[in-house]
Amino acid sequence: MILILMVLAANVSGQVPEKPSMLKGVGLNLTAKGGYYPQFIIRLRPSFELQGIASYAYHTPDVSHFTKTEVEGWFMGGGLAVLTRPLRSKPQDPSKSVKGSLRLGLKYMRGQMQYDAYKVFEGRSFDSYIYRDSQQKLKTDYGELSVGYEMVIKDRVKVDLIPIILGDSGVYSKSGFTLPFSAIGGHTGFPLAAGVGVSYLWR
């Protein structure tokens, strides 16, 4: 997806090189639950932003069936952000160095993850027994809805403050248990997080 977006960006920038509203950028997002993902963005229109995203997440959810569970995975996908300010009738003041907009984000990513879980059965007379349940290369989907605020500083730096990220992804273990897992990382319960992102922009 990132490659497609990059090619698309290159083609578009080649065809319309001087279009002033077309911003491109690279950045990094962090979530309060420990997930992080780089992103490549293209703002084809002032009110819409396309994103190419790669994400890595690792966490150890509490699963009652196991003594310890470790889950990690990579996700890749795309997203769309809708910005409110360009949609307003009131035009932006070009003299301002910081421009803010409310934004609504939607992402979809497909990932490959793995988990390693074990349970210790206590031995009374003999040694304890460790039962292992692990799987590799499990495919899973991740969807995310976010609401936040964006600040563009001098058309060079973009700061995203996203207090609400609602996203979830789950996989089934070999034994049939649902392992809570999310690309936003650190997911152990309700799939809600907050995030912050910083991107470098160019035209």
Place this chain on the structure above:
Amino acid sequence: MEMRRFFILSIAIGTALGCFLLYGCDDEPCAGFEAEPYFLLHADSLNFKVYCTNNETGDTVHTNERDFALLPFDMNATQMKYDIYAPDFKGSLILDYILRGVECDYRSKMLLGFDHLSVNESSTFRDFYTLGIYQSRYSGIRIDSIENLADFFTPYSYGDVSNWTIRL
């Protein structure tokens, strides 16, 4: 009018019964052990001993002399030998087994169950009784052959430990 009332009442009772049955099915307890599996050996005499031996590593556990002996399975082995003295040597019971994790939705836990469990034919002690109502051998069923032992020790017979008790 009476017929209509009877019809409605029948539907209501049928629905309630169906819900009860479905709910009851979900509440079935899980068959499996939360820790080291075991079965119980009971004797009228207090004077008996059992040596539980893991044939793979040679670990041996000596059960205390008491009314009930808890006979463990080594979870890291695939065969256990139980040498029984009551009070003289009466013989050995040898069990072959493979353990596995068992999903338990009802209790939301992982339990340990038997994927395979069989009585080894080299067992020399074949004179047990199942636990009877009055904990007397005369109210239990005699198990005096490999076939009977195999019927008793199956991977699915351990759901209730009280059903997995043998008597000398």
